[in-house]
Structure formats: C-alpha cells, structure tokens
Amino acid sequence: MSLHKDTPHATPRSAVDSAIGGPAAVASSETARRASRMLSWALLGLLLFGLNLILAEGLRHAGIVTYVFTRTMAWSVVPYLSAFVLLHRSLHLPSIEGNSLVGVAATLPFALLLLAFAAFHIEYSRGALLLAYLTTVAWSGFGYRRFVQNYVPVFGYTDPRALAQLDGILSMPGAAAPSAMRFMRIGSLEEAAHCDGLMLDRAATADPERTRALARFKLGHVRMYSVERVGEMLTGRVGLTHIDENFLDDYARHYLYGFIKRVIDVAAVLVLAPLVLPAALLTALAIRLESPGPVLFRQTRVGRFGTTFTMLKFRSMATQADAPAQFAARHDPRVTRVGRVIRKYRLDELPQLWNVLVAEMSFIGPRPEQVPMVDKFAETIAYYPYRHLVRPGLSGWAQVQQGYVGSHEETITKLSYDLYYVKHCSFALDLLIAVKTVRTLLTGYGAR
Structure with a gap:
C-alpha cells in the first residue's frame, strides 16, 4: 500500500473564498483528461490495423495469403474498439485488477466475433484473427497500464477528518492491498483542477460558506466523491462505518x-x-x-x-x-x-x-x-x-x-x-x- 498524503500549507478561509469567487474558467478535471488520452490511444491504435491491412494486401498480391485474411483483419476492428469501450466501462473497478480487466476486455469481443463467424458460416482466417487479437491485447494493455494502472491519482480534500475516515476503511483484517493514491489539501478552484476529484466528508456541517465553496467546485467541473466512494475505488470494498442507504436502490x-x-x-x-x-x-x-x-x-x-x-x-x-x-x-x-x-x-x-x-x-x-x-x-x-x-x-x-x-x-x-x-x-x-x-x-x- 502506498498512500501519499501531501499537505501543503493551509490556505486561509478568506483566500479560499476569494479564489473560488472569481470566474469559473477552469479546464476539466484530470480524470476527464486521462479518459481523453485513453480515447486518443485507442484511435491511434487504428493505425496499427491500417498497417496490418496494407501488409495483408501486399501479401495477398504476392500470393501468400487470400482475400479472407484481409477481410478478417477488417472485421477485427470492431472487437478492437469494443475492447476499449469495455475498459472504459470498467474504470470504476480497482485499477490493481488491470491485467485481468485487459484480458477480459480483449478476449470477450473476439470470442463473440468468432461465434458470429461460426453462426453465420462466414469464412475467416485464423491467422488474421490471432494477429488482431494479439495486437489488441498488447495495445490496450500498454495503454491501460500507462493511463490507468500505473497512474497514481491525486485526490484533493478540504477537511483533514476525511483522511482519518479513509484510514479506517483501509485498515481491515484479511483485506487485499489497496491501489496507490495521493492526497492534497486544496484551497482554490485552480488547485482542484489538477486533482482527479475532491474527497468529501459527508458528515461535515453543511454551513452556507461550505455549501457555496462546493458549488463553485462543482461548477468548475471538479468531480466530487465521498470518503466511502474513494475507499471503494482503492480497495474494491464498501466501508461499513457509514454506508449510504441509497445504495439499496441501485439493485x-x-x-x-x-x-x-x-x-x-x-x-x-x-x-x-x-x-x-x-x-x-x-x-x-x-x-x-x-x-x-x-x-x-x-x-x-x-x-x-x-x-x-x-x-x-x-x-x-x-x-x-x-x-x-x-x-x-x-x-x-x-x-x-x-x-x-x-x-x-x-x-x-x-x-x-x-x-x-x-x-x-x-x-x-x-x-x-x-x-x-x-x-x-x-x-x-x-x-x-x-x-x-x-x-x-x-x-x-x-x-x-x-x-x-x-x-x-x-x-x-x-x-x-x-x-x-x-x-x-x-x-x-x-x-x-x-x-x-x-x-x-x-x-x-x-x-x-
């Protein structure tokens, strides 16, 4: 477990109000920027399939492979893109499960494509399908490790009690080690923009000053999470000290x-x-x-x-x-x-x-x-x-x-x-x- 707690000098309350009281001209959160990079990585990977198609065409003209090889490579673009969609949909799961997630996300779409070929009696090339599958596993795995698994997210907080609550969630007998995460005391909207989200103590007093500050953060596109939700993202467990009763409605x-x-x-x-x-x-x-x-x-x-x-x-x-x-x-x-x-x-x-x-x-x-x-x-x-x-x-x-x-x-x-x-x-x-x-x-x- 490597949880880094960065606590820079406290910002006076008046300075906080001044910082968040100005125009809300702030870029999106770091989480949104990472999602954008992952999407760009997926689109960049299409160039690999383009190169594979060009190579396949060259081999076909040379009489080494048939047109089925090229057609199978073209069909494989669908499960390739589906793999990245599945990875995006599973970002709520702990990033420590990255290897398993990449394997599932890449294997399932190609398995479904194989079933579709068999069900509709479509001729396909095993070699082309294997090449496309290995390309997908390698490219999506490298991208996931770079932008998700090896990335240490930074969460901001305004109340030190939130860290104490999180420590209670992480310290449970027999539990698997949580993912790495860093924490930073923030006092302005500009600082929050460099964080992946803001960790909130739901039990904190909802005074008008705090409410106005949180509203400014929200309008500035800062993602907000309760301490319990951050604990879930780190560990894959639900904190039992303060369960949100509304989670019963989710089912x-x-x-x-x-x-x-x-x-x-x-x-x-x-x-x-x-x-x-x-x-x-x-x-x-x-x-x-x-x-x-x-x-x-x-x-x-x-x-x-x-x-x-x-x-x-x-x-x-x-x-x-x-x-x-x-x-x-x-x-x-x-x-x-x-x-x-x-x-x-x-x-x-x-x-x-x-x-x-x-x-x-x-x-x-x-x-x-x-x-x-x-x-x-x-x-x-x-x-x-x-x-x-x-x-x-x-x-x-x-x-x-x-x-x-x-x-x-x-x-x-x-x-x-x-x-x-x-x-x-x-x-x-x-x-x-x-x-x-x-x-x-x-x-x-x-x-x-």
Whole structure:
C-alpha cells in the first residue's frame, strides 16, 4: 500500500473564498483528461490495423495469403474498439485488477466475433484473427497500464477528518492491498483542477460558506466523491462505518441484468454438463472408495432474500453429520485425502450446479452461509443481511479477493467485499470474478 498524503500549507478561509469567487474558467478535471488520452490511444491504435491491412494486401498480391485474411483483419476492428469501450466501462473497478480487466476486455469481443463467424458460416482466417487479437491485447494493455494502472491519482480534500475516515476503511483484517493514491489539501478552484476529484466528508456541517465553496467546485467541473466512494475505488470494498442507504436502490435498476444473468446461468449449466458429469462421477467414485458414508453432503444455507435452501457438495470429510457451524480451518483433521484434493481445486462444489439450475444459486454471487452463522452475524455485524439482496453464487468477489475467512474480524472484511458486489453488480464485474475464479481453480488459492 502506498498512500501519499501531501499537505501543503493551509490556505486561509478568506483566500479560499476569494479564489473560488472569481470566474469559473477552469479546464476539466484530470480524470476527464486521462479518459481523453485513453480515447486518443485507442484511435491511434487504428493505425496499427491500417498497417496490418496494407501488409495483408501486399501479401495477398504476392500470393501468400487470400482475400479472407484481409477481410478478417477488417472485421477485427470492431472487437478492437469494443475492447476499449469495455475498459472504459470498467474504470470504476480497482485499477490493481488491470491485467485481468485487459484480458477480459480483449478476449470477450473476439470470442463473440468468432461465434458470429461460426453462426453465420462466414469464412475467416485464423491467422488474421490471432494477429488482431494479439495486437489488441498488447495495445490496450500498454495503454491501460500507462493511463490507468500505473497512474497514481491525486485526490484533493478540504477537511483533514476525511483522511482519518479513509484510514479506517483501509485498515481491515484479511483485506487485499489497496491501489496507490495521493492526497492534497486544496484551497482554490485552480488547485482542484489538477486533482482527479475532491474527497468529501459527508458528515461535515453543511454551513452556507461550505455549501457555496462546493458549488463553485462543482461548477468548475471538479468531480466530487465521498470518503466511502474513494475507499471503494482503492480497495474494491464498501466501508461499513457509514454506508449510504441509497445504495439499496441501485439493485432495482439491474432487473434486466438479473434476467439475462439467469439465462446465462441456465445455458452455462447445460453447456458444461457433458464435461462436468464425468468429473463428478470420478470424484464420487474416489470418495466412496476412500471412506464409508454418503457421497453427497447436504446443508441448509441462506439464499436470496433470506430464504433457505439445501446446498449440495461432495463430502470431503470423514464425518460431517451433526457438526456444529464453524469456520473452515487450515489442515482440518476431519478432511480426507480425497477431500483435500477436491477442496483445493473446488471439485467438491460441482453438485452445486444443480442448485444453479433450479435458481437457488448463481455462478457469481456472495457465497451462501449456514443458517446459525447468518443468525449470529446478523445480530453482531451491521448491514450483514444486505448481502442476501442478490442470489448467492459458486464464486464471488470476496472469494477471489480474500479467500475463506477464519475469524469474526475477517467476516466483517468479507462482508465489505460482498456489499461491494451487491452495489456494483454488473457483467464487467462478473467477468472479472470468472477470470479470477479460473486462476483459483488452477492454483488452489484460498482452499482450506
């Protein structure tokens, strides 16, 4: 974590009023200028495709490639531009996730183009498509790192208490390291113009003098963020000390998203079934050969809107009947040899595809918890029930960021990740979680 706090000499209140009381002739914020540079970078990249097309034409006249190669390169401009649009739409996500974001933004449009070629029986060149894809990944990745990921944003503030509040949001047990950011005490509109935004303490007294000053900043095109919103941008978590109750209204705007996500869930289960069934049968056989007892483990969990359902898993412990609700422990002696393997690579979760098919779960969402633990946390952790506003998932934002939790304090951190997902659930975030889940499946990260 590298948070730089620049605190130049305080500007007297009268000087502030004088500075912001003049004409509001100020350029746009640094955030808008960076977005403009990213757009210019995307347009500049079209020259690469132009050069590729000229080269392809030369190779076609030389008889090395056919016209299909050139046509495929021309079609590839569409997913190239789509990749930059997706990156722009995902700028609200922590920039530390840049590598995954670039991979998703570049891969998805080209995958859709490939599906379109197959669906409409359009002849295409694999070599041209691969060349265009690699060009897109390299150009968009370099641009994202230059203008977003490696850029350290500067946020201004007028009240030192805002920094103390932000420190409280950043200091949470078991949390991933936040992105870098610098802070500067500002006292004039000209100073604010060089910042990416103004960080505000929402609990500060709304006196007329402060209100007039903030109005001048707003009219000068200075972006304003609450301390909690800046914390979200840095960490991918929601601060739990002062949650904006209005974020509950955000999910109501995602009705279409929820419907499409449900369609994708069902389609994905049907597509994966031929691959999953053999793996599930082999897993079940290994469990049965190693230890006596049922192959499947059933447990009541809390789902969407607080309703309960029976979650299915492959049994990974020698004895699990009547076990009290508790945190998963490292090197749990109850876990069998087969259980350690299937837990590491999440094969014990395969039966939950049935829960997804019957709409009790989704592929992406907060992990469902046991009823006794939910009852306990609902009494001891404020805002805990809000995580049940969305359907629970096989993998979630908390799982790929934090892994499993082993204490009450880490559960609070996990809730901050879950509520971030509830507030910002989108296809971009779902795709990012899916990519990071694949990494988990390959590495066994976070398994217990």
